[in-house]
Amino acid sequence: MIQVKDLHKSYHMGSNSLHVLKGINFDVKEGEMVSIMGSSGSGKSTFLNILGILDEADSGSYILDGVPIKNLNEKIAAKYRNEFLGFVFQSFNLIGFKSALDNVAMPLYYKGMKRKERLELAAHYLEKVGLADWSHHLPNEMSGGQKQRVAVARALVTNPKVLLADEPTGALDSKTSYEVMELIQEINSEGKTVLIVTHENDIANMTKRIINLKDGVVIDDNLINQHILKQHV
Template structure:
């Protein structure tokens, strides 16, 4: 699903140079649930931005679902972001003036999905995350946990190859965090590939594999034998 070889990201110029990623290599198989950990400045956010086609590597190879991403034009990257990737952010990134249903529908509008199909998929996605009775509520009428459920539903509707979640529990209380991670675990059990960034070890333990970054390098890559049952 994801294959990365000798990936570098360098900011600045010859005088002032910051090596955010230093020759990263890894593979993520279809159906994996991977947690990325590391302190601030470790390179994990830069790595996720490249995975999400929001930034380009300085050099190295990035293959997503058999597509050599680093060679694509910006217009093609936009298509990849819309059709192959689903994003879940710490701050939810919902449009405040429209309903949960309309927020979930947006990626399908950009993908030119027909109206009837959009409605069917949006309702199914909201039902999957337990919000069928909240489809017409606006974000300010929902709790933090419910807003993150809307964001997950939005990430699902175009049937992406991978869901990328950046600190998805960062703004939630412990109960809501547990519920959101249970949703991710359930989606992964259904075969959805998930890559998640977190600084919380209890959240990372819900994943099946934990990759730890430090100073732009991978220092640990371990299978979580508990697979979220702690």
């Protein structure tokens, strides 16, 4: 699903250059659930931005579902993001004046889907994350956990190949974090490929594989015995 080979990325600030990624090699098979860990400055956010087609590497190759991601103009990059990827962020990134239903339906607007179909599909995914009764509520009427569930529904509504989650539990308490991770495990068990950036060991242990980055390189990559949260029947 994801093949990354010898990825390098530097940022130039005046006469200085900061070499952030220093030759990343990384493969993810379809249906895997992988966490990416590393301290601040390790390069994990830069790496996630490249995987999310929000930034581009200076050299090396990135292939997503058989498609080389290279030299894309913004229109094509946006099309690939919408087609291949679903994003979940620490800060939820919901639109405050729109209902949960409209927030979830938003990516479908950019696909050119008619409003009635958009709302029907959005309602289906809100039900899937357990928030059917909250579809007409605004984000400020919801708890952090509920907002993150809306964000997960929005990420899934386009049926992406890969779910990318950047510190998805960072703004949540432990109990709510586990509820969100239980939902993400459920999504993975249905066959969706999931990548999670986290600095929390207990969250990483809920995935199936842990990649550790340090100073822009992969220092270890291990399959683990996943801590499976109780699945709701």
